[in-house]
Amino acid sequence: MRRYTFLFGVALVACSQGDPASSSSNADCAVDPGDGVTPVREEPEDELTPLRLMRRASIALLGVPPTVERMQELLTRATPEAQFAYVDDFIDEALEDPRFYDITFEHARKWFNIPLIPRTADAPEYGAKQQRVLTACKPGTANEGALRYFRDEVPEDVACAAGGAKTTVEAWWAPGTTVTLVGSAANTTNIGQIKPNGSPVDIECNQRAEGTCGCGKNAVSCWHDPGTYPGWGAYLPANPDGQRRLLAEEPARLFAHIVWHDRPATDLILSDYSVGPTEVQAAHINQSLAGGGLDVLTDESWWNPASFGGAAVDPLHEANDPKAWREYSISARNAFFLKERDYTFDPRKDPGTSKGFPSAGMLTSLGFLDTYPRERLRAARALETLACEQLLPPGGEIPFNVYETDPGREGPCQHCHARIDTAAAHFKRYAKARHAFEGWGALYYMPGVGNWQWDPAWRTGVWPFAEEPFAQWNKWYLPGSLLTPATEEEANANPYVLFLDFLPPEFTLLGQTSDGTVGPLGFAKLIVAAGSFDRCVVRRVHERILGRDIDPAAENGYLETLTASFIANGRLVRPFIKSLTQSTSFRRGH
Template sequence: MPLARSVLALMAAALILGSTPVLAEDGPVCAPVTKLPLERYLRQLSLDLLGRPPTVEEYAAVRAKGEVSVEDVRSMMNSEEFYNRMRGYHRALLWSNVNGSVNNNTNSRLFGAGSATDALSMRGNSSVPLRGANGIGCDSYIPQDSCATAPRQDPHAEPTTTKACYDARGVPLPVSWDYDTTSYYQCSRLDLVPNADPTKEPVPDPAINSCEAATKKTVGDRLDPKYMYFCDMRRVGTALVPHLCKPHPTKASTSALTAEETDASGKVVAFTHPNPSSTTTLTRLDRCTLTMSPRNGVEGTYVPQRGCFQREGYVTRPAPFWNIGGPEVRICAIEAQERSVNPWTLESCTTARFNGDRSCGCGEKMRRCEDSATSTTAAVTHASRVSAINTEPELIADAVVRNDEPYFNLLTTRRSFVNGPLSELYRDPQQGVGVFSLSSPAPAESMPVLPFADANTWREYVRGSQHSGVLTTPAWLYRFPTQRARVNHFYSAFLCKTFVPSNNRPPAAEDACNRDNNLATRCACKDCHATIEPTGAHWGRFAERAALYLEPSRFPRFDPKCYDCAIAGNTSCNGECSQYVMQAYDEEGARALGTLTSYLYRNAAEEQNIEGGPQMLVQRLMQGGDLERCAVRRIWQEFLGRPMSAQEQALYLEQFSTDFAANNHSLKGLIERLLLSDAYRRID
């Protein structure tokens, strides 16, 4: 029996092998398509469209009908679950996340609780020019408006004359000071006396509650009256405790300050270096006072005294804009100001410089500043703004899909949406100053009005004519900060193309072509940049590393002032010409001095691209079919979980693309076409 089976097997194999040439002559033969069972097909559809498996009721309904109909697919695509699914798809497609793209140095963040012992204040880098060191707030115990009659922190060292709370033009002045123990001084407590138990640490004596009392100690270290000016009443908890402060003995810069300079009464007023050289950086430390010197001799500017924390007092104000309706808060007098210019120098308080100018403040309702994170809450203002910016392009895409509009409205529509944080950020140019560099997408009066706290309500509005779908949202402009980055992701996301250098060998290093500053013509660069540079010109009216539209009336193609500054070698031009060519590196650059950088190395066609904006780019590409083909390939990969194979492209790509275009570029129609096709339904 085994032998017979073997013979039969050999005969069958010979028969099969002998028939192969005949089959080959008939051309390629596709394997029969095995479609998914009904329940599995429904499960696959539900997971792909809704992000969940079907319910028991949905299984029962399909079994009763014996099929999954077109109406079933369309019903799924009209559900909120599907729209949420497509928002996630577009979030991934657009890379809508600017968390790492907005450089928030926290210089305008307010720290503190706004309470009776912890007034709100800018304590980051801003506190260095305001109070003398990083991390320093104001005096939360002395009201600024009545500082002259309030108890003094260091009455033994302050002048006996009436204290000035403000200067002649209303700028807050210091009301108390402390010696800087971070960089200059070492301070030791003077209220400590020996413990009754000699094995334990000294204990505070409540009777030694002033510097005068410290000079009369009968046990422990007594304060030498000559150091009265260096006796500092420092807060320990909420109590003021006397400390003796001297130049730090172990720091290289202060340990050499061993000489003492005294006044007529014999009190030490400064510690000095006995033998300074020409390279000695620190030669003296004067006693702290409430007096601040003008910066570079300019009246109305103030420099904190070296080695001192000079604090102003607090004022009480209504709750800030991020907590409208909340209780009043204590805020430091500097931050509470609402000026638009320095009253002495007339320098602007509406730019990023405000947080280093003692006369500016946070503005009305603290709109120039942000809140900070606490142990129980996040930093509401910055996090809310970034979250809203991230969400905006998703909502633009959602409206296109939800309304079954032509899909590429995603790239051209002027419609957009704002919530509370975005509404206030766009309508009030003082919000986010120094953190965000952006322009309002529409006139403030045409923007929906929503309070900052209303982050979950989104209102539709129409942006200005310069805008073009998601391509001009702050999310896109910040996430892709240069024109080249914007082109690169546009090509990747919507044309399914990448820029890959060619294998052409570049010429020798000494060839002049290698020194061409125009990348569109430089050898070894032009293979990619001959496309990148002209395409990037479509974003030429949008600043790089910002979301700022360069309005032609404010940013003309050529600015004579910038040209004059460039010729004079003043490349900064007081910060007014950052968008202009201010230095020349070749002949063409020399001709472009004073011209918007977007116009450098441009020909006539590329200049039209600048004026036409991203809308012109999309309209031109709509004529070629690449947008449709890429959309098909991306939807294919999204729902089948893999890219199209070469065979599948030959079978389906042009057919699906043509149907997509003929169906008014309906994304729902494209998805329906794919989900009902054999390509989706078969078992591979």
Template sequence: MSNRKLPPPWLAAARCAHSLLWVLPVLFWLGCSTGSTTAPHDNPGGQDAGCVEPPSEGGSDAGVPADVLSPSRQLRRAALALRGTPPTDEEYAAQEAAGDEAAQRAYVSAFVDQTLQQPAFYRTLFETARDWFNIPPVGPSADPPEYGLQQQRSIVRCADGTPKAGAWKYFRGDEKACQGQKPDGTPAEERSLEPWWAPGTTAVLVGYAASVAATGQTYDASGFPVTVTCATAGPIANCGCGPAAVRCHADTGSYPGWEDYGLHNPQGQRRLVAEEPARLFAHLGWHDRPMTDLILGSYSVGPTRLQAAYVMQGLAGELTYLLDDDSWWRPSRFANAPVDPEHSQGDPTAWREYSVPARNPFFLEERDYRYDPRTQSTAMRGIPAAGMLTSLGFLSAFTRERVRGARALEMLACEELSPPQGQEFNEYRRDPGTEGPCQHCHRRVDPAAIHFKRYAKIGHGFEGHGATYPMPGVGTVWHWPARWRTSEYPYHTDPFIHWNRWYMPDTLLTPITQAQAEANPEAVFIDFLPPEQNLLGQVSDGTVGPLGFAKLIVASGSFDRCVVRHLHAQVMGRDIDPAKEAGYLEDQVARFIEGGRKVRPFVKSLTQSSLFQRGL
């Protein structure tokens, strides 16, 4: 259903034109963009903004346009639009038994109301958003199944026949643990606990995984031993899995990492992070929340295994108190959280609502947080949570700020970024936003991309652990000596070389002076739009990060128009041409906003429109 080919806009317009011209041959054809003679609030029945026919002058069909679909075809159209499957034989029979044509059309309206409350409608919203956003899974960082993101160490069960059969141990680096021994032959540590991945059960950890020591030992690049603090360093070397084993992830597959890596596994973390934005869209529609929460809200949805990724990101920033927080994995703590209709409340696998700042406090609850690295020397507290724009799937799938900005404009503002035709530009020297042919797009992309700087990836994942995702300039961890600007070892790899190449002072993406950059190298991470720039005609209020971007596209009206167009395409089978049907689009947007930006009232109004009933 979600992949069906939509009729081209010109075909729908042609049909609409034909139906008008045979009634009103003396009028010029102005298309569906002319707008209605009544404002949306004067039109409670959900009639269209354009292409409205006068009723017939008499006869048994008076008041019904000649090309209105039969009741059975209207039922079929409604079923396909709202749930992706045609009506059943029983539904056709019930419609036929309803009585005359008026009763059968009333059956369609009742069918729409009923379907909007069924789990199939949630599934339709999810599939619509999944195709719309088209967010890829987090890419491999080495050979599959290495993709990073988890920031937890892989543990596996000891095999049957070993002294510690059934106990959990580190997959690598503790070869004698299942024999109950340390590498030196002394007895290995053992610990029983309630694990985060299986609440209500007891798991036995053995060997290094069971360690509760405050410090551990690892080795630097030269092979020399280094003492680390386990609470902040994570489960490296001989540090343990921590309380409830939250620093580790349990692997039950044939090879560690595959069950989380493979997209065939609906509970695999790699798939979950890619689906989160689309699931949030469906959640908002299902629970009648305003659609602006998709990018302005501080909450999201996700099962336990997805929320673990956010907790690990907070722990990577040394917020060690998260080790003792069980609100994300103990069912009694989230028993009342709103969930998707396909699961029950309290189910750890349900797509349940959660506060993003509660899982990773570096994503702030504050809605107006401002931070200017040109004038402030203290560490940044974080960036405000911004719905899908601060989801780990969105940020990790698009690893560069300009790609994030471009995709966010395309997805959420329906911007079309096309190359120029037949234009001449000034010579390119150092700033693609103001020089060379690339400025055609970069003048639009860079004011968006500036909001997406403070998230990156360092290193390669190995069995769930190894890759880290710094938020530069935030907290106490993600800072480096000024030497990082030289790209010399150990700053000779990504993301440092990227930052050094593209975060140059006096450019559209980095609007600071050279003196400011020299005084504070972290000033290059400026991530709000200064007042001398604008995005879609809007001037920023100074809010940093993706939330600052979200505020701008909402204020411009682009977000509302974009959501309306995609919902219209799902229900009506075609997009709205913003150039040729401007009046029609604005009337639909006004109806959407009047309905609280909620999906169900707007979808209902579309199914009541004359265009829907006529198959246009």
């Protein structure tokens, strides 16, 4: 019997670490020049038996060994050829098993390694919620069970008594039912009051539940926590439905969704869609409202099952389940994460203000942006995770110029910052504000976009601009630096020049020149054009299925062959995984 090694129908050999391929000598790893079905070698003597091969495939694809019944059924096949054919059928079934979705998600969660969004103030406060917490009026009050702000200008006994302000709404977290709001939460006008210095100041509410403003349409700026102490339900990582945990999982869920629905892997960072239950999408909605993007409320498909039932979902939930990881358009949830795929804006010469930046899959998920509150950290993690870049100290005695102000061009840190800062420029127009309070959370600014405009005095650092993120901007966004390629004159004329968030043509990242697309999508385009993203996906999937990474130096020929085939076949991960299970290395237990 003769066994074959195929990758998308092309015969090849997987070079092991003991038999590395190089770019100059990779004959054993190259695509077979013949008809594509010619056997590349005789059946190896140490090939796994069909029973052991099925066990390996089951653990790799499903995370569990095959059942006793399946193993017994395999052994009833009369010939080795029939048994191997049975294993091939088993692999096809496993790739369609919901457990394959689960194991893909777990793999991506470990790969991306995105922590939970950190708190800004005292627990359970954290950033992304940006909604007022509602709690129920106590039994025995006139409005028993009605919902009020956990912290309100209106005292509890007044809000829950008869005769106070009251309204009923179909709340986003309880579609098909109505809830009663009392106190300031029941304010249905667009006028409210805040007390920034102890004295009341009138404000326009614009769907934000700030001060004495109400919860807004469908109570979108509020949420109900029926727990003993309001706020902890969304914060605790032990809660599988808590928003903080869900947002951390969103990037990995998106990857699993892409694999399960046979979408190109590049959708992970180039697309205008992501996945999330209602609780995740609520975070995007409220970020849009914070900047004045109110049009997102005209679309009910983020909370109303009657509107979102047709979306593609994970295999573990029904399409109309609010907890399903369902596909949604990012730009439809956040007015400042744009649908345009080639939006450009150069604040050095373009008049007006930026509309925002294009959505970019997991790179514009709030789980990614909020967890890493600064641009250089986002860039470093994106390079390491999605381009498989190694940001390591330089080896040996290397003379560097003296560091003064710019780590991208000066001192030993430029060894990494030459890459980090050119990537970080794309992540500048999103920043965490320092101030926060329990039950609402931190605020996230998109400087120069929407409502996020300030007096030019912010550049001086005077009150109230002495805290984050203004202090960060004033310290590190230095005109003339690699991170901020603008002149001091340009910055004085327009302070928002400091947030230039694309790579000018005189700079490159991984050898690539930008097309001018701003924000995270501009970064994504560059790592895809460099081939780094595709090679990184191939390495991470290979590591998951075969148990080892591919050494890009010692096995360059093998890596390039796999990557070329992966790209040629539409960057579909599931067929690529199947091809790996048919490889000589997999079938020999390597």
